[in-house]
Amino acid sequence: MSLKSASRTMELISPLVxxxxxxxxxxxxxxxxxxxxxxxxxxxxxxTVE
Structure with a gap:
């Protein structure tokens, strides 16, 4: 995993964390x-539930 893809992964996961x-x-x-x-x-x- 390159540094760029790791950074992108953290960017996607950080809101969930x-x-x-x-x-x-x-x-x-x-x-x-x-x-x-x-x-x-x-x-x-x-x-509201339909």
């Missing part, structure tokens, strides 16, 4: 506040 890294503190914060992390509020208003 960042999402996970940001979701972990959000999950921990919600859990510590006693919020139901499996049932977000206003979910029914935001998501």
């Amino acid at each position: 960042n999402v996970v890294l940001l979701q972990l503190p959000a999950y921990e914060t919600a859990a510590r506040l006693g919020l139901d992390v499996g049932q977000p509020r206003n979910l029914a208003k935001s998501v």
Whole structure:
């Protein structure tokens, strides 16, 4: 694998890694506040199922 292709791979994967890294503190914060992390509020208003 060349340096150029490795750089491109990291460019494609880094957003996924960042999402996970940001979701972990959000999950921990919600859990510590006693919020139901499996049932977000206003979910029914935001998501429609056909």
